[in-house]
Amino acid sequence: MVRFSYDVNQHLVELHASDWTGLERLYLDGQVVSRKFSFSPQSEHRFRLSNGEDCRCQLISDVTGNQTLCRIYRQDKLLASLKHIEANKFYSGYQLLLLAGLSCLLLAYI
Numbered sequence: 627m628v629r630f631s632y633d634v635n636q637h638l639v640e641l642h643a644s645d646w647t648g649l650e651r652l653y654l655d656g657q658v659v660s661r662k663f664s665f666s667p668q669s670e671h672r673f674r675l676s677n678g679e680d681c682r683c684q685l686i687s688d689v690t691g692n693q694t695l696c697r698i699y700r701q702d703k704l705l706a707s708l709k710h711i712e713a714n715k716f717y718s719g720y721q722l723l724l725l726a727g728l729s730c731l732l733l734a735y736i
Contacts, residue, residue, distance in 0.1 A: 630683075630696040630708045637675055641683050641696055652683055675700075 631640045640653040652660040652671040660671035664685075671683045684697040696708040 628694050628710045630710065632696075632698050632706050632708060634681060634698060634700060634705060635675055635677070635679070639673075639681070639683065639698060641671065641685060643685055643694070645687070650685060 628643045628645070629640065631638060633639070638653075638655055641650065642653070643650040648663045648665045650660075650662050650664055650669060650671070651658055652673060654673055654675075659673045662669065662671070667687045667689065669685045671685075673681050673683075675681060679700055681698065681700045684695075684699075686695040686697070687693070692712050694710045694712075696706075696710075697704060698706045698708070
């Protein structure tokens with residue numbers, strides 16, 4: 627689980643993303659304003675502040691899965707680029723093993 631938080635014009639913006647389940651949730655002042663399932667290396671969430679300004683968050687993962695970036699834009703201007711570095715990507719091997727096992731079971735069933 628990766629979590630980013632940033633203050634945009636006195637509003638707390640939080641992005642929670644799970645590389646295990648693919649669930650991404652964007653919170654604005656504690657309320658979910660966007661949610662999606664994504665295993666893509668890049669996704670985007672759009673939201674609007676109470677003053678009507680359009681904002682967006684981009685979630686970008688590198689191909690190794692060791693680094694994730696969260697870019698926050700307000701009115702198409704970059705406000706912040708937040709970085710999360712995973713020191714030891716222990717779960718990715720288990721994810722691949724689980725997916726391979728499930729694929730084998732599915733193929734055996736068919």
